[in-house]
Amino acid sequence: MTHNQTEETPASILPIIPTIDVVVFPHMVVPLLVLDEKIIKGVEQAMQGDKKVLLLAAQQSENYHGPIGVQDLFKIGTVSTIMRIMNLPDGGIKVLAQGVEKALVEEVISGQDLLQAKITETSTTTYDEKKAEYQLRNIQALIERISATGRLFSPDFQAILSQIQEPDRITDFILSHLDLSVQQAQALLEKDNLNNLLDGIYDVLSQEVESYNVQERIRNNTRDSINKSQREYYLREQMKAIQKELGEEGENENDDLREKVKTLPLTEEAKLEATRQLRRLEKTAPDSMEATVIRNHLELLLGLPWGVFTKDNTDxxxxxxxxxxxxxxxxxxxxxxxxxxxxxxxxxxxxxxxxxxxxxxxxxxxxxxxxxxxxxxxxxxxxxxxxxxxxxxxxxxxxxxxxxxxxxxxxxxxxxxxxxxxxxxxxxxxxxxxxxxxxxxxxxxxxxxxxxxxxxxxxxxxxxxxxxxxxxxxxxxxxxxxxxxxxxxxxxxLSGYAHEEKLEIAERHLIQRALKNCGLNNNAPEFNRNVLSKLITSYTREAGVRELGRYLQKLCAKYARALVESNEKIAFSENNIEHYLGPCKISQETFIHSNKIGVSNGLAWTPYGGELLQIEAVLMRGNGRLLLTGQLGDVMKESAQAAITYAKAHADLFTIDAKLFNEYDLHIHVPAGAVPKDGPSAGITLLSAILSALTGRAINGSYAMTGELNLQGNVLPIGGLKEKILAAKQFGLHHVIIPKQNARDLSTISQKLYEGINLVFVDNVEEVLNHVLMPQA
Ligand SMILES: Nc1ncnc2c1ncn2[C@@H]1O[C@H](COP(=O)(O)OP(=O)(O)O)[C@@H](O)[C@H]1O
Ligand SMILES: [Mg+2]
Structure with missing residues (x-):
């Protein structure tokens, strides 16, 4: 039946191919995929006849994806010729069609197995050629503007366009290149003459230009805001420079360093090095370890007082x-x-x-x-x-x-x-x-x-x-x-101080200092001489006054505490300082002063002041060996040998039994671990101890002695006289035997120092022994 219909009005009834996302204009070639059987039938029928079909666009609502019904098709479409069809393996066909002319759908005939449309010519009004020419020129101007922005039209587009003469062909060519929505395209298709169509195209293109401008404006706005942040950066930099001019602290340390390189009176070498390091610093990331190292170095280099000299007081x-x-x-x-x-x-x-x-x-x-x-x-x-x-x-x-x-x-x-x-x-x-x-x-x-x-x-x-x-x-x-x-x-x-000097120093300097350190300026405690003396003799045994200062400070602290705690002012006396400082640190070594056989008091110089050095000699049964203990140095060992030789050589003089040297061993010991024991100045002390042991005559314990001995029995000068005298004084020894040749040194020692000490000058060892060796008991 449909077949008949087709035969009856072949020109006015055509099979329909609905298009979903494209509107076909006359002259436009489109490939279409057809799967619906009814449509395929229509295409097949058309192939047997004059190959004409009607392409009709479906109006889609934006988000609609369901099946499209006949009622959804637009009423104006394009009659097209089928150029070619191709069967697809799954039963569908591919159609290549070219639009011929517009047609108006009078009626859609939806039969059992065919979809057809009854069509008539669309009504077209005549158009104004002059106007069209003018419109085309405007459109071309727009196209130029658009392609200048590199969008929509390729560079060849204008070249091809300029070749085309007929206005409707130009229009078709432009239409086929526009990126139109189905609605927009359908609206253009439905224009009833060329002038209106060109107006439509002009609108579409100017919309395109407008949207481009909007986009451009947005882009410019963002660029503006970027430019703005750059501007702020420069302003901030300027602000820093201004702050620096005003003497306010600039933030950029590198600037500071660079400024210093410029202004400091560096040596040529330093300037080169600083410039080199600055350049390195600028190339390293500011927070990196390396930058810190470089900056530290530069800060030192530029922090040195180049060219800064203080003027000396020359008065x-x-x-x-x-x-x-x-x-x-x-x-x-x-x-x-x-x-x-x-x-x-x-x-x-x-x-x-x-x-x-x-x-x-x-x-x-x-x-x-x-x-x-x-x-x-x-x-x-x-x-x-x-x-x-x-x-x-x-x-x-x-x-x-x-x-x-x-x-x-x-x-x-x-x-x-x-x-x-x-x-x-x-x-x-x-x-x-x-x-x-x-x-x-x-x-x-x-x-x-x-x-x-x-x-x-x-x-x-x-x-x-x-x-x-x-x-x-x-x-x-x-x-x-x-x-x-x-x-x-x-x-x-500089040598150590005598007792009296220490008293003076304490009174003039140390007490004030201690008071000041304890903040006791107005409430000063009294330290009388007895207290100071006791501190010096019973709490300290030192060459200097450091310990003394410390004890004074301690007493001041006790005083301050009593004052704060109970508003009590302590009156220090020699009897109560033990209460505050604890028992005396220095025991009065009475054994030093007693007369003994084989024990003599020597004096030694150490870097830390003079020292008392007792030497002990003991005889015991044996076969004439010599035993030296107490970690003696080589020189001291040798003077022990020399002393023994002298004793042996002069055995008769001291009525020593010669067999003592063969049937007895002699042990010499020097105690006191802290004192370094070397040097020749213990010669006469060693000899005294040895002779005392050999003769059994005691040594007078109130004597101390120092002096080098040679084999002829001469007493040779020693060093450190002052320190040694001070040591003897500290240990309470009243007689000090010293070489006569040292007498000249006394001129450099203040008299006060040896006040109360009996100095005995000797030239010869016999004199020594006359003084210290007590008569046979
Ligand atoms: N002759 C002195 N007059 C005044 N204060 C002294 C005197 N000798 C030492 N002192 C004081 O004794 C303390 C220790 O002196 P210091 O210079 O440290 O000694 P050193 O360096 O010789 O060990 C200091 O407080 C110092 O002022
Ligand atoms: Mg010092």
Whole structure:
């Protein structure tokens, strides 16, 4: 039946192919996929006839995906010719069709196995050619604008377009390239003449331009906001610069460093190095480990007091007053220091030797150095070399080491903020030696005026001039200072204080200091001389006054506490200080003073002051051997040998039984573990003990003695006389036997020191023995 219909009105009834997402315009070629059997039948029928079909677009609501009914098809479509069909394996067909002309659907005929439409021509009105020409020009202008933005139309598009002449072909060509929605395309298809169609196309294109502009505007807005943040950055940078001008702290440390490189009076070498490091710093990430290392180094390099020198006080009177007011006694040392300063005042650039203050602990070496700095008006820095084993402590570590530091001297320069400070090298004798290089050699370089104007510190990495620095060293024991180092220094020997001097120092300095430290300025306790004496004799046995100062401080603290706790003012007396300080620390060793056979009192010098050294000799049955104990040094062992030889040689003189030497062993022992026992000055002490043991005559316990012995029986001079006399005094010995040749040393010792001591000068060992050996009991 349908067949008939087709035959009846072949031109006006055509099979329909609904298109889902495309609207076909005349001249447009489209590939279509057909799966519905009814439609396939229609296509097959068309293939047998004039190959004409009607392509009809389906109007889809936006989100609708269900089956499309006949009622959903638009009423205007395009009659097309089928160019080719291809059967698909699953039963569908692929159709390639080209639009021919528009048609209006009068009626959709939906039969059992065919879908057809009854169509008529669409009504078209005539169009204005002139207007169309003008419209096309406008459209082309729009197309140009759009393709200039590189969208929608390819570059060839305009070239092809310019080749086409007929307006409707131009329109078709443009339409086939527009990216239109089905609704938009259908609306264009339904335009009734070319002018209206061109208007429609113009609208679509201008919408495209408009949307592009909107997008562009949005993009520009974001770009604007980016530009804005950049602008803010620049403003902030400017703000920093302004802040810096105003002297407010700038944030950028690198700027700070760069500024310093520019303005500091660096040496040429330092400037180069700093610039190099700055450049490196700028290339490294600011938070990285490496940047920290570089910045630390630069901060040190630029933090050194380049070109900063303090002006010396050159008034010798002021210098003298400062020394006098801070230190009691020490006349010789002060004298030498003033001599030394005078030379400097006269000629600042002269290479004055390095002073070394040597003496027992607590005699004021370090504080004297400090006073010299004050007298000169120089910055002061103390470097303690006790226990420095590593050369790097002086020369600095290479920066490649983790935790690398500059050497002590560069640190000292940095801290003292001046290129000519006074540096005290404290305890230079405690400088260690080890496998980590030779710190003494490094120190030598620092102190040598020939070399120290260009001292190189490994960490700093550039040379620094240390020649304007004034060095003062302190030491307890000169003998442990390496020779070359000792030669560089002018030694000023300080010795221990006598009891009376200690009293004076306590009264003039130590008490005030202790009070000040305890904040007792207005409520000062009284310390009378008896209290001080007891502190000196029963609580301390020292060459200096360090312990004494400490005990005074302790008493002040007790006083302060009583004052705070119960508003009580303690009156210290020699009887009650035990209550506050505990029992006396120093026992009165009465055994020292008793007369005994084979025991003599010697005196020894140590770096820490004089010491009493008892020597014991005992005879026992044996075969003439000599036994020496008490860890004696070689020199002391030899003087023991010499003493025995002398005793043997003079056995007759002392009526010694000769067989004692063959049938008895002699044991010599020197107790007191802490005292180093070496040197020849115990010669007469050893001989006295030995002869006492051999003769059985006791030794007078109130004598102490010191003196070297030779085989002829002469008593030779010794060193450390002052310390030895002080030691004898401290131990309560009233007679001190000393070599006559040492008498000249007394001129350098104040009389006060040996007040109450009977000094016995001897030339010959016989005189010694006459004094100490008591008659046979
Ligand atoms: N002659 C002195 N006059 C005043 N105070 C002194 C004197 N000798 C030492 N002192 C004081 O004794 C304390 C220890 O002195 P210090 O300089 O540390 O001794 P050293 O360095 O020789 O071991 C310091 O408080 C110091 O002021
Ligand atoms: Mg000291």
């Amino acid at each position: 010798i009177k002021t210098a003298k007053t400062i020394l006098e007011s801070n230190h009691f006694g020490l006349d010789e040392a002060k004298d030498r220091i003033l001599d030394f300063l005078s030379i400097r005042f006269l000629n600042e650039s002269s290479h004055t030797p390095i002073l070394c203050l040597a003496g027992p602990p607590g005699v004021g070496k370090t504080s004297l150095g400090e006073s010299i700095a004050k007298a000169l008006g120089r910055k002061y820095f103390r470097i303690s070399l006790g226990g420095v084993y590593d050369e790097c402590e002086i020369r600095g570590h290479r920066r490649t080491y983790v935790g690398a530091l500059p050497g002590r001297f560069i640190q000292a320069i940095k801290k003292s903020e001046s290129s000519n400070p006074l540096i005290i090298i404290d305890e230079i004798d405690k400088l260690g030696m080890s496998n980590r290089g030779d710190p003494a050699a490094a120190l030598l370089e620092v102190l040598d005026p020939e070399q120290n104007h260009s001292f190189y510190d490994n960490y700093l990495g550039v040379h620094f001039d240390l020649s304007k620095v004034m060095f003062i060293a302190t030491a307890n024991d000169l003998s442990t200072i390496p020779g070359p180092l000792r030669d560089r220094m002018e030694i000023i020997q």
